[in-house]
Amino acid sequence: MDKEPSIEKETQEVIKEHPELKELQIVLPGEFLDEKKGRKVGRGAFFEGEKVFAKFLGVPRINEYEVNVLPLSGIYLPNIGDKIVGIISSTEVSGWFVDLNSPYSAYLPLAEGVDEFVDTQRTDISRFFDVDNLIFCTVSKVTKNKTVQVSMRDYGCRKLLGGIIIKVTPQKIPRIIGKEGSMIKLIKLKTACDIITGQNGVVWLRGENKAKAIEAILTIEKESHTVGLTEKIEKLLGE
Amino acid sequence: MGHKSEEKLIIDGKRLDGRALNELREIDMKVGVVSRATGSALVRFGNSVAIAAVYGPRELFPRFLQQSEAGILRVRYNMAPFSVDDRKSPGPDRRSVEISKVIRSALEEVIFLEEFPKATIDVFVEILQADGSTRVTAINAASLALASAGIPMRDLVSACSIGKVDGQLVVDLNGKEDNFGETDMALALQGSRKNVTLLQMDGVLTNEEFEKLLNLAKENCIKIYELQKKVLKENYKRF
Amino acid sequence: MEEKYALELILKGKRIDGRKFDEFRKIEINKGIIKNAEGSAGVKIGDTEVIAGVKMNIGEPYADTPDEGILIVNSEFTPLASPDFESGPPQEDAVELSRVVDRGIRESHAIDMEKLVFVAGEKVWINFIDIHMINHQGNLLDAAALAAVAAILNTKIPKMEGENILRGEYEKELPISHVPITITVGKVGDSFIVDPNLQEEKILDSKLSIAIREDNTICALQKQGVKGLKFEDITQMIRIAREKAKELRELVQSGD
Numbered sequence: 001m002d003k004e005p006s007i008e009k010e011t012q013e014v015i016k017e018h019p020e021l022k023e024l025q026i027v028l029p030g031e032f033l034d035e036k037k038g039r040k041v042g043r044g045a046f047f048e049g050e051k052v053f054a055k056f057l058g059v060p061r062i063n064e065y066e067v068n069v070l071p072l073s074g075i076y077l078p079n080i081g082d083k084i085v086g087i088i089s090s091t092e093v094s095g096w097f098v099d100l101n102s103p104y105s106a107y108l109p110l111a112e113g114v115d116e117f118v119d120t121q122r123t124d125i126s127r128f129f130d131v132d133n134l135i136f137c138t139v140s141k142v143t144k145n146k147t148v149q150v151s152m153r154d155y156g157c158r159k160l161l162g163g164i165i166i167k168v169t170p171q172k173i174p175r176i177i178g179k180e181g182s183m184i185k186l187i188k189l190k191t192a193c194d195i196i197t198g199q200n201g202v203v204w205l206r207g208e209n210k211a212k213a214i215e216a217i218l219t220i221e222k223e224s225h226t227v228g229l230t231e232k233i234e235k236l237l238g239e
Numbered sequence: 240m241g242h243k244s245e246e247k248l249i250i251d252g253k254r255l256d257g258r259a260l261n262e263l264r265e266i267d268m269k270v271g272v273v274s275r276a277t278g279s280a281l282v283r284f285g286n287s288v289a290i291a292a293v294y295g296p297r298e299l300f301p302r303f304l305q306q307s308e309a310g311i312l313r314v315r316y317n318m319a320p321f322s323v324d325d326r327k328s329p330g331p332d333r334r335s336v337e338i339s340k341v342i343r344s345a346l347e348e349v350i351f352l353e354e355f356p357k358a359t360i361d362v363f364v365e366i367l368q369a370d371g372s373t374r375v376t377a378i379n380a381a382s383l384a385l386a387s388a389g390i391p392m393r394d395l396v397s398a399c400s401i402g403k404v405d406g407q408l409v410v411d412l413n414g415k416e417d418n419f420g421e422t423d424m425a426l427a428l429q430g431s432r433k434n435v436t437l438l439q440m441d442g443v444l445t446n447e448e449f450e451k452l453l454n455l456a457k458e459n460c461i462k463i464y465e466l467q468k469k470v471l472k473e474n475y476k477r478f
Numbered sequence: 479m480e481e482k483y484a485l486e487l488i489l490k491g492k493r494i495d496g497r498k499f500d501e502f503r504k505i506e507i508n509k510g511i512i513k514n515a516e517g518s519a520g521v522k523i524g525d526t527e528v529i530a531g532v533k534m535n536i537g538e539p540y541a542d543t544p545d546e547g548i549l550i551v552n553s554e555f556t557p558l559a560s561p562d563f564e565s566g567p568p569q570e571d572a573v574e575l576s577r578v579v580d581r582g583i584r585e586s587h588a589i590d591m592e593k594l595v596f597v598a599g600e601k602v603w604i605n606f607i608d609i610h611m612i613n614h615q616g617n618l619l620d621a622a623a624l625a626a627v628a629a630i631l632n633t634k635i636p637k638m639e640g641e642n643i644l645r646g647e648y649e650k651e652l653p654i655s656h657v658p659i660t661i662t663v664g665k666v667g668d669s670f671i672v673d674p675n676l677q678e679e680k681i682l683d684s685k686l687s688i689a690i691r692e693d694n695t696i697c698a699l700q701k702q703g704v705k706g707l708k709f710e711d712i713t714q715m716i717r718i719a720r721e722k723a724k725e726l727r728e729l730v731q732s733g734d
Contacts, residue, residue: 026475028468029349029386030394030431046351046393055351055391057471072475074389075277075296077354103298103358145307145356171389225475336573347704424699434706438686440699441585446716449696453709 026225027054027069034067042068058171059225072225076102076170076200078148082139085165085198086150091126098135098150101167101200106148112140113152134160134204136196160196163206166214168221170201175224176217183233187216190237212237248416249405256285256413263399263411263459268379268470270387278388282380285413286370291380293388296358310355314343316377318366338374345378345398345427345437351391360390371417372400378427378437379463386471396436397464398427401452403442408451410459422448426456430464433457485681488666494677495524500718502673505729507624509632514645517633517652521625524675525615530625532607532633532652536643539595539602547594548604551580553611553622560614578700579609579623579660582689586658586697589630593653603635605652616675619687623660628730630654658697659726661719662687665707670715672722686712688719692727 027033031054033045041047044056045068054060056071078084078100086098086106094110110118113135114128129135137157141149152158168176177184177197188195193207205213216233223229248255258264264285273279276292283289299305316339320326331339342364350360362384364377375398382396400412404420417423422442428435444452484494497503503524512518517532539546553576555563563569568576583589594603607629609622634648664674664682674682684703691697696716701707707715 026472028395028471029392030429032431044391053393055393056389057386057475058389071389071391073278073387103296103355105298146358169389333568333573333577336568336570337577340570340574341701344702344704348706429706432706434708435701435712436706438699438701438707438712441581441697443585443587443691443695443697445695449716450713453712457709 025060026057026072027060028057029054033060033069034062036067039064040066040068042066044069044071071171073169074171076100078102078104078106078139078142078146078200080139080142082199083154083156084137084139084150084200085160085196085202085204086135086137086200087165087202088129088131088133088135090131091124091129094120094125096125096129098137100139100148100150101170101198101202104146104148106139106150108135108137108150108152112150129159134163134165136160136198136204160204160206163194163204164210165202165204166217168201168203168217170199172221172224173197173199173201173203175229176203176220178230183220183230186234187213187237191216247405248419249407249409254404254409255415258411260407260409261455261459263462264413266463266466268383268466270383270470270474276384276388278384278386278390280380280383280387282376282383284372284376284379284411286368287366287373287376287413288368289364289366289373289376289380291362291364291377291384293360293362293381293384293390295360295388296355296390297361299357299359304359305357307356309352310358310360312343312347312350312352312360312362314339314346314362314364314381316342316364316366316374318369318373322366322369338377341437341439342374342378342381346381346385346396348434348436349393349396349429350385351393354391360385369414371412371414372425374398374437375400375425375427379467383467383470387474394429394431395464395467396427397430397460397467398425398437399456399459399463400425401456401459403444403448403452408448408455410455424452424456426453426460428457428460428464430461430467480677481680484677485666488669488671488678488681491669493671495675497673499669499671500722502722502726503675505624505726507628507730509628515629516636516648517629517631519625519628519632520612521621521628523617523621523624523673525613526617526621526675527612528609528618528621528625529612530607530609530622530629532605532629534633534636534643535604535606536596536601537604538600539598543591544599545595546591547589547602549580549584549589549591549607550604551583551607551609551626552576553579553609556610556612559611563611563614574700574702575619575622576609578619578687578698579626581698582623582658582660583607583626583630586656586689586691588627588654588656588658590653590655594635605630605633614676616677616679617662617673620660620662620673623658623689624726624730627657627659631657631730656691656693657727657731658689658691659723659730660687660689660698661722661726663715663718665703665705665711665715670711670718672718686715686719688716688723690720690723694720 058071061068140151191209191213267283273292278293378398402423424440427437506522515531555572633652637647664685683705689698
């Protein structure tokens, strides 16, 4: 990890001149962030009395509304409302178990997956969804003990046909999507691929130029916390 | 411990490897060394080298081990057969079982296990080279690996060894000092809260010597904590 | 549940069996109870019961200590002692207890190992101390350590006839240089308690086991439990252990 000492010094100077950049630096678990001052403490932080500390290795988000940290890495923990790409792992009598790329798997009840009336005595429901099928769905329920249920009712939910999936760190998905979807739109445009990003870190791609799209996505995953990434990706896709 | 040695281990205030009494060995710390793991780290103190990999949180099998209120932490400390002078047979022995247990106790409190009911966080530490103080080297590596895995934690844990060699109180015992010295002690500290989470000692110490060693340990654990923070921040530098 | 009640009481300054925080349960030490052993002792702390037996054999010394006898300390979490103990390879609690008791005896130099040599580098006495748990009602560690010490105080070296050991006939007592006592101090909230019983063990925040010699030196330390300890706690707990060690040492040395 050799670097010229002058770069470190320059960085410190830049931070001195632009104190707002300090918040772009990394914080560590247990590091003091700020006093609570009546604000919300996000999922990435915890408080003791008036003092708020970081829970994760990540980027601090401190503003007038909340004190929080966005983790740099980790696994997917389901939350109600998440839009995810799931893999059917087993077919039951009146529903399916879904792999969420999480320590917790979810259940998709028949009524939440299929609109028509189904006589479960006569029908083998694997004709709707079979093992290894991919679905884009919503997390509809998460109990305290992490029993999870998903639903296909929301607009846009459907079985995904063809294509392949890659798994990335879930915390990087927002960066892959970009501000107002700018990054993912760019990738879709330049590679002419259909791409769906699940908040659970599973990304579905379909199209001729998948390889280029995957390279772009994995580069973002690796370097998501660096400044100047957008230009790098534009260059990569432009070739 | 306690075997008699022919040679003196400290001559004119300097140890055989040239160190002063209160001097740590050369330390190397790297994160992200095992790409398949959720998080990983390599830590070297002189010739003692430990690699730690964290997997999880992930589903825990067999089911009866699952706890509905919180996740569990599992630690496996293991010495590679080639890590020591006389080849060590592979597999756990009583010493590794005990060390795995105390390392787990040293790390458990800082992890927000209540956020992962029914899941497990698995920490594997392999000692690749053993030259004294392997358990504290293991803890330092595990702590870094947990942070880089994005595990939510209240603090980082830092550890060091201290002891009595040739009647003098020293820090960071190497293999010879460990085997032929009068006393060796291991201590792990939560870096910012300063709670002691591992304390083991064997040898003979007066109360006064013991209190002095506690202070030496605190001082050096803090030094190691600063190093761990530096490594994590540098590895995830944004610009 | 009983553990919850025990915790409530301690936070109010009381213990479930009415003891003071620094009070041990009733201790009974019976030496020489196993006829075929060279030394033995049964120890009861309250209803917790363990038996330690010492057997001596002859063998080669370790290569790096040619002029010392050998000490091997082993603890068995016999399945009959508790519904939680299983047959088979020892679980981590058993391994830990075994090793901590071993260190208490070994590091304190309780037995004068240099006096157990026939021919340096070739022939020495091997001391096996085996501790069997008989009933687990909490604080097995202190009971096991106490039984081990009582057993070695009770041990006599067998007579030899040529190359053979004459079991049952004794030459002299095992040479003892120090008497280490192990005391486990538990922390609950801001309070410290000694000799935690079965229910109390389950609600401790953490515990510190300390082996102390008669000259007040510390020869082994083991922290257990999930919660951290402040440095001041450690100092306090050692002070408490030192006082109780004196009491237990008097008990174990009397009635020889």
